[in-house]
Amino acid sequence: MLFNSYVFLFAFLPVTLAGWWLVRRSEVRFAWLTIASYVFYGWWNWRFLPLMIASTTVDYIAGAKIAATENLRTRRGWLVASLSFNLALLAFFKYYGLFASTINQASSDFGFRAAVPVLNIILPIGISFYTFNSMSYTIDIYRGLVRPAKSLLHYSAFVALFPHLIAGPIVRYSDIETQFHALKTKLGSQEASLGIYFFVIGLSKKVLIADRLARPVNEFFALAHPTGLVNSWLAVLGYSLQLYFDFSGYSDMAVGLAHFLGLQFPQNFNSPYQAENIADFWRRWHISLSTWLRDYLFIPLGGSRLSNARTALNLTVTMFLGGLWHGANWTFVVWGLYHGVLLVIHAVARERGWTLRSSICNRSLTFIAIMLGWVLFRAESFGGATRILASMFGRTGLGSVPDSPLYVGWVAGAAAIAFFAPNTWQIEFKPRLIYAYSLAALFLGSVLMLSGASPFLYFQF
Amino acid sequence: MKLASPVASEWKPFVRVFLGSVFCALTLVGALNYVVNPDGTYRLRIVPQLLWGARAQKLSLLSSAHPAPQALILGSSRVMNLAPADLQRATGLVAFNAGVDVGRPEDFYVLLRYAVERLHLRPRLIVIGVDIEAFHNHEPPHYYLEQPTELTPFLWTQPNPHWRWGKFTKLFTYDETRTSLLALYRIASGHRDLIARTDSDGLTHWDGWDRQIASGNLELGPSIRDTISRFAPRYDDYTGVSAQRLEYLRATLDIAHQIGSQAIIFVTPTHPLVEAGLQPHGYASRKAEVLAALQNISEQTKTPFYDFSSPQEFGGEVSHFIDGVHHDGTFYELMEARMFPARARAIQ
Numbered sequence: 145m146l147f148n149s150y151v152f153l154f155a156f157l158p159v160t161l162a163g164w165w166l167v168r169r170s171e172v173r174f175a176w177l178t179i180a181s182y183v184f185y186g187w188w189n190w191r192f193l194p195l196m197i198a199s200t201t202v203d204y205i206a207g208a209k210i211a212a213t214e215n216l217r218t219r220r221g222w223l224v225a226s227l228s229f230n231l232a233l234l235a236f237f238k239y240y241g242l243f244a245s246t247i248n249q250a251s252s253d254f255g256f257r258a259a260v261p262v263l264n265i266i267l268p269i270g271i272s273f274y275t276f277n278s279m280s281y282t283i284d285i286y287r288g289l290v291r292p293a294k295s296l297l298h299y300s301a302f303v304a305l306f307p308h309l310i311a312g313p314i315v316r317y318s319d320i321e322t323q324f325h326a327l328k329t330k331l332g333s334q335e336a337s338l339g340i341y342f343f344v345i346g347l348s349k350k351v352l353i354a355d356r357l358a359r360p361v362n363e364f365f366a367l368a369h370p371t372g373l374v375n376s377w378l379a380v381l382g383y384s385l386q387l388y389f390d391f392s393g394y395s396d397m398a399v400g401l402a403h404f405l406g407l408q409f410p411q412n413f414n415s416p417y418q419a420e421n422i423a424d425f426w427r428r429w430h431i432s433l434s435t436w437l438r439d440y441l442f443i444p445l446g447g448s449r450l451s452n453a454r455t456a457l458n459l460t461v462t463m464f465l466g467g468l469w470h471g472a473n474w475t476f477v478v479w480g481l482y483h484g485v486l487l488v489i490h491a492v493a494r495e496r497g498w499t500l501r502s503s504i505c506n507r508s509l510t511f512i513a514i515m516l517g518w519v520l521f522r523a524e525s526f527g528g529a530t531r532i533l534a535s536m537f538g539r540t541g542l543g544s545v546p547d548s549p550l551y552v553g554w555v556a557g558a559a560a561i562a563f564f565a566p567n568t569w570q571i572e573f574k575p576r577l578i579y580a581y582s583l584a585a586l587f588l589g590s591v592l593m594l595s596g597a598s599p600f601l602y603f604q605f
Numbered sequence: 606m607k608l609a610s611p612v613a614s615e616w617k618p619f620v621r622v623f624l625g626s627v628f629c630a631l632t633l634v635g636a637l638n639y640v641v642n643p644d645g646t647y648r649l650r651i652v653p654q655l656l657w658g659a660r661a662q663k664l665s666l667l668s669s670a671h672p673a674p675q676a677l678i679l680g681s682s683r684v685m686n687l688a689p690a691d692l693q694r695a696t697g698l699v700a701f702n703a704g705v706d707v708g709r710p711e712d713f714y715v716l717l718r719y720a721v722e723r724l725h726l727r728p729r730l731i732v733i734g735v736d737i738e739a740f741h742n743h744e745p746p747h748y749y750l751e752q753p754t755e756l757t758p759f760l761w762t763q764p765n766p767h768w769r770w771g772k773f774t775k776l777f778t779y780d781e782t783r784t785s786l787l788a789l790y791r792i793a794s795g796h797r798d799l800i801a802r803t804d805s806d807g808l809t810h811w812d813g814w815d816r817q818i819a820s821g822n823l824e825l826g827p828s829i830r831d832t833i834s835r836f837a838p839r840y841d842d843y844t845g846v847s848a849q850r851l852e853y854l855r856a857t858l859d860i861a862h863q864i865g866s867q868a869i870i871f872v873t874p875t876h877p878l879v880e881a882g883l884q885p886h887g888y889a890s891r892k893a894e895v896l897a898a899l900q901n902i903s904e905q906t907k908t909p910f911y912d913f914s915s916p917q918e919f920g921g922e923v924s925h926f927i928d929g930v931h932h933d934g935t936f937y938e939l940m941e942a943r944m945f946p947a948r949a950r951a952i953q
Contacts, residue, residue, distance in 0.1 A: 150774040333616040340623055359834045366833060366882050524885060575615040577622050584626035591631070592779040 145187035147397045148351055148594055156184065160306075161331075161404055170327050174301045177405070181304035185270070192268040195233065196304065202229045203278040204299045207285045207292040219286055226282040230275040237268055242472035270310040272469055274303055276436055281317040283440055290318045298324055307401035311394050313412040313432035320407065328406035335403050337575065343400025344583045344590070345568050349393030351590040353558050357386040360551045365522055369531065372543010376535040378555060383522050384515050385558040388417060391430070396568050411569050417514070417562045420506040421499070422486040425514060437466050448491075455491065460484035470521070475529060479520040486513055507563075635776040641785035646748070646772055652788060658749060659685070659705040659809075660756060663716070666807055667701060668724055674701035677726075678807070679716060679857075680734030681708035683873040683930055685809040687734070687937045695945040698730055702807030707747045709739040710853035715750065715759040717860050723755070731861050731868045732944075735854070735899070736930070737875065737892050737914065738839060742847040748772055761849075814927045825876075825926060832929025833882035840886035846894045851902065858906045869944055870899060871911040874921065874936060879929035911944060919943050 145152050160180040167173045186193050206226035210219045235243075244260040251259045281299075284290045293299035299317075302324065308315045328335070364370060364379035395412035402409040412432050419425035426434045438447075445458040460481065467480015493499055500506050516533070523529035534540070573579070639647050645658045659682075667674070675698035678687055682704065689700035703716050713733055720726045748768035751757055775781050802810040817823040854870075861868040872895070880888055896912055903910035913919050916936070925935045 150777070151770070154774070333614075333620045336620050337616045337623075340620065359830075362834060362837065363830045363882075366837075366885065575619045577618065580619045580622035581626055584623050584630065587623075587627055588630045588634070591777055592634070592782060595774075595778040595780060 145184045147394065147401070148347060148590070150591075150594060151187075152184075153591065153594075156180070157401075157404075164405060165331050168329065171295075171297060173327065174297045174324075178297065178301045178304055181301070181306040181309060184306040185304065185309055188269050189266070195237075195268055195271075196274060197300075199230060199233060199275065199278055200300050200303045201296065202226060203282055203303075204293060204296050206282050207299070210282060210285045211292040223282055223286045227279055230279050234271065234275055237265055237271055239468075239472045240265055242474070246474075267472075273312050273314060274309060276314050276433075276469075277303055277308075277316070280314070280436060280440065284316065284318055290321055293317065293321075294325070305402075305407075307398040307405070308409065311391070311398075312430070313395055313398060313409055314436050315409055315432070316436075319410055323407050331404070331406060335406060338573070339400045339403030340583060341400065341573050341579075342396045342403060342568060344587045346393045346396025346398075346400060347590045348586040349389045349396065351593045352586070353554070353561075354386045354390035354393060355593070356554050357382045357389075357551075357558065360548060361386055365524075365528070365532075369540075370535040371540045373536060373538050373541065374543045376532060376540075376543070378552065380515050380519055380532065380536065381559065382551070382555050384417070384511075384518050385555060385562055387518065387521075388413075388562055389558060392567075413567065414569065415562070415567045417511055418507060418564075419510050420503060421494075421510055422483065422490045422513060423494075425510060426483075426487070433466070433469070437462050441465060452491075452495075456488040459487045459491070463487065475520050475523055475526060478526070479517055482517050482520060486517075511563075631777060634782055638776045638781045638785050641788050643781070643784040643788040646775060653792065659803075660712075660716075660749060662803055663703050663705060663807055664719065664755060666803065666805055667703060667720060667726075670701055670805065672699055673726055674699055674806075675728055676700035676730040676732065677717070677720065677728045678702040678704055678732045678734070679708065679713040680704040680732075680873065681736050681739065682706040682809075683736060683932075684708075684734035685807075686811060686931075686934060687732075688808050688934060689806040690808075691934070691937060691941060692732065695941045696730060700730075700806065702809070704734070704807070704809075705749070707749055709741075709746070710735070710850040710857065711746050711760060712750065714853045714857045714860075715756040717857055718759045719756060721860060721864060727864050728866050731857075731866050733854075733857070733868060733870045734873045735870060735895075736873050737888075737895050738836070738843065740846045740850045740891075740895050740898070741839065741843045742845045742850075743842045744839070761853075811927070811931070814931075818927065818933065823927060825928070828928035829876055829878050829882075829926075832876070832879050836879070836883055836929075837886045840883050840888055840891065843887065843891055846891070846898050851898055855902055855906065858902070858908055862906065868906075869909045869911070870903065871940060871944065872896065872899065872914040873930070874913050874916050874918075874926075874932065876923060876926045876929045877915065880915070909944070911940070913940055913943075 145156060160177075163176045163180065164173055167176060182193055185196065203226050206222045209222040213219060240263060244262050247260045248262065251257065281290070281293075281302075285292055293302065302315075302317055302320055303309075305315070305320075361379055361382045364375065365383070370376050370379070392413035399409045399411075410432060412430060414428040414431065416425050416429035419428050442458055442462040445461060446454055447458060448455040450458075461484075463480045463484030464477060465480070467476045467478070467483070470476045470479070500509075516536075519532050519536070520529050523532060639649060641652045642649055643652075645661065674689075676689070676692055676696060678684055678689065678692065678700060680687075684704040685702060685706070687702055687704065689702050692698070692700040703720070705712055705716070717731065720728070745767050746760065748771045750760065751768055757763065802812055804810070814823065858868050880892075892914060896914070899910055899912075902908065911919075913921075913936075916923055916925075919936070919939045919942075921932075921936050921939050926932045
């Protein structure tokens with residue numbers, strides 16, 4: 145089910161919230177929330193529900209076992225079991241196809257027959273998000289950072305919690321543990337106002353901005369031979385903005401929905417296109433993933449505590465895996481490596497004092513580097529990415545002026561918001577009626593445009 | 606997050622005003638669209654209809670057709686401008702175009718049953734133009750089928766809850782609101798003509814396109830891009846050929862056989878650029894599956910089958926497309942030349 149759908153807005157959300165706030169007993173409330181979240185997930189394909197339930201059960205048991213003993217070997221054994229199970233799920237459902245096609249291609253190149261059977265595996269939606277949620281749970285228990293969940297029901301409600309289930313933010317159990325133990329019994333008007341604010345802003349970012357950019361961007365990336373430097377840069381700029389408004393819109397909606405449930409989620413975007421360098425960008429873009437990779441991968445690898453060479457290697461490995469997390473395609477891997485290299489270059493430049501003083505120059509250079517990376521991220525293949533990059537650098541000539549002034553207007557407007565406006569978390573939100581009317585108008589405009597709305601881009605990951 | 610006021614009581618009016626405004630605005634928009642009802646989706650008929658539901662119009666015209674049609678054309682909007690007069694010239698049979706927008710096998714089936722059982726027609730020739738998308742396995746029958754209600758009893762399953770929801774949510778769409786406002790404007794400014802004109806033999810004239818062609822202002826590029834953008838998500842969800850829709854087509858051919866009618870199936874053409882644009886969305890696989898299924902049905906039911914999915918199959922020039930999937934009458938002349946030269950005498 146999509147947040148930006150009539151069935152979610154007019155049926156699922158009102159019924160779920162009514163049940164959540166009308167019921168008094170916390171166990172019944174958790175059961176209600178879990179069932180509602182399963183309906184939300186199963187709406188897409190109920191056949192993958194058992195997979196999520198299995199993952200939840202395994203991690204709950206592993207968490208309980210780790211917490212129940214002081215024996216380091218036993219604790220480590222249960223942690224390895226939990227991580228292995230989650231990584232095996234990801235490996236099979238997400239990466240088997242890439243593995244099989246790569247092996248078979250390599251076999252073919254060396255004159256051998258296809259060695260690995262190709263299976264038509266459907267990627268369970270949101271699997272990357274809920275397995276990362278789950279892994280952080282067992283790792284944090286192992287590290288002694290959180291206590292195990294009170295019951296399987298509590299833990300199931302956390303994993304399946306519909307606001308973050310499909311496309312994040314990656315919420316850790318430590319973020320939600322205290323809130324689950326002290327559930328609010330009444331939705332206060334301030335909490336409801338915050339929910340309205342975040343949800344409506346997120347919905348309008350998605351429906352009124354990202355989806356308006358989607359069509360011309362998709363048309364451009366579908367072209368076999370992109371033509372013209374101007375159109376290529378405009379299309380890649382459009383995609384950069386579409387991706388930001390789409391994903392940050394989803395995150396805002398998730399934060400708003402959490403407020404409707406009396407919960408608080410962490411911030412996932414902090415004006416990433418206003419970043420002054422690539423490290424700054426990763427502190428602002430998909431923050432919950434960046435911090436996850438930092439805490440569970442980069443730091444355990446040694447972080448930046450060791451030699452410069454080792455730090456560079458750790459950054460590259462972390463970004464390589466971060467790229468792979470995004471999708472089973474070598475273009476994502478190269479995109480991750482590209483960012484790893486950028487981070488290393490930035491670290492070296494910072495250490496040697498090779499940084500520019502002009503904030504505008506820093507921001508512009510950073511954004512251009514990010515844009516070039518998005519070409520790899522969006523293209524279906526290396527061939528497609530190469531053609532677009534070649535076109536961006538004048539290989540196909542300057543090209544004509546774009547034939548859609550409306551699109552240029554949307555891009556300019558979206559760019560102005562992304563580059564200069566405060567983000568949802570920075571705006572000082574006041575209980576003024578003009579705000580209420582404005583948000584109502586945005587909501588109405590978004591609802592009217594829902595029929596042309598598309599799924600969120602990050603659903604595919 | 607900065608909150609300007611931590612005082613809970615100050616936020617109550619905010620929530621009330623927001624919810625009240627949203628409720629009032631949605632009610633207003635929904636009521637406007639329900640009352641204006643620009644394409645006849647709802648029962649209330651106060652304002653003259655701006656867009657005719659093709660099914661209601663075709664049933665009305667078919668029931669009053671004189672002389673009774675001896676040939677029926679079934680298909681989607683892509684065959685709605687196939688001129689019955691041209692078919693009559695090719696076959697010698699009085700023809701009627703019963704093509705309807707979003708026409709799929711269930712539409713062919715219910716329309717033919719209605720013609721045979723309610724109107725007691727016995728067409729000698731049934732020409733069915735099918736689209737590759739007509740066999741979508743995840744798109745339910747369109748609620749257009751409920752306009753008019755006479756057709757729905759012939760359906761094998763009644764997807765009413767889905768239709769009701771679709772009709773309800775349609776009240777809150779930008780397209781419906783824009784059409785409602787356009788309908789009110791046209792009434793206020795004295796325009797009573799319908800957007801698409803249909804002759805008594807079922808032939809639809811696409812006046813907007815005709816005007817653009819006549820003035821040389823038809824721009825194919827944006828239309829093709831628009832078609833790709835609209836069809837791409839449909840193809841993403843189109844994972845295989847619908848078994849039920851194949852059965853509907855087979856049942857349509859069975860009825861034709863029972864009444865001694867000769868059926869002919871052809872696949873409607875798609876612009877090569879649209880085909881190319883839809884390749885990443887599984888177009889080639891779906892097309893191959895549909896063509897194989899149709900070939901199979903053709904052999905089993907001894908129904909002639911023509912693959913006109915690409916213009917080169919019948920010698921057509923892409924310049925005759927008027928968007929990514931619709932085209933002018935020239936294509937039909939070429940297709941009819943392929944379908945009927947030897948067959949016309951046999952049918953007679």
